[in-house]
Amino acid sequence: MKRFIIFLFALLIFVSCSQQSEKSEFTVYTSFYPIQEFTKWIIPEAKVYNLIPQGVDPHHFEPSLKDIQKLYKANMIIYLGNTDIDRWIDKIRDELNQKGVKVVRLQDYISLQKYSSGDEIDPHVWLDPLKVLEIIKVIKDKAQEITQKKDEYEKNFLIYSDKLKKLDTDYRQTLSNCQLKDVIVTHEFLNYLSQKYGFKSHFIVHDPEQELSLKRIKELKDFIKKNSIEYIISEPEGDRIAKALAEETGAKTMKFNTFHQISQQDYFQTMNENLKVLKTALKCK
Structure with missing residues (x-):
């Protein structure tokens, strides 16, 4: 009997710790691979999942019901905005916010340009290092709003900010005399x-x-x-x-x-x- 009580007590502690661990786990969904990578720079402890499967053309991705259901369990969702890659998230953004999910629509914070013809937004913004700098600042600011690791995220941001500025300088210098x-x-x-x-x-x-x-x-x-x-x-x-x-x-x-x-x-x-x-x-x- 004594052994059973000890076992039960240990089990309760394990379950309690597991629940706390599950609750404290920071889960982020991103709409496509570059944003997933940038998010990991700033929030390295987070579980960051990419919504578009490997090998699927992001321009033609259609989410399943299962894909959408995952989003309601996230702490944060980060996507580009009104582009052919991830505009479908716009349709459920308000509902996700109401469920307590932090939805970050990058287009609301950074300027995006259109393709050469038509009104379609060009999503290839991540190929510009200084645009990436703007993106990770938004990610950092929004993550700081819902976690206690403000100093850590600021430190990570500054590290990658310097690297992106260096990359921009390399591009400018190399492509200035062609x-x-x-x-x-x-x-x-x-x-x-x-x-x-x-x-x-x-x-x-x-x-x-x-x-x-x-x-x-x-x-x-x-x-x-x-x-x-x-x-x-x-x-x-x-x-x-x-x-x-x-x-x-x-x-x-x-x-x-x-x-x-x-x-x-x-x-x-x-x-x-x-x-x-x-x-x-x-x-x-």
């Missing part, structure tokens, strides 16, 4: 970078799934020849299109990591590799 001012890319993903660092990107197709028309091939063929362009920059989804144009023009292809899928490299390694690609394509000294 022979060319134009690059050819497979689809429209370089708007933020090109605008920030003073070059112009010309996309083959707006969406990677579009077919390359004969008219567009001729336009780009003439443009490549006129401007002495030697390289076509391709993200993984655009490899087929890049090769098709390369065969017509004699240009070479180079891979650019858009960092929207899980990568073996971290953000800074990826962006430094991308800088080498741009340096070569723009013939920078």
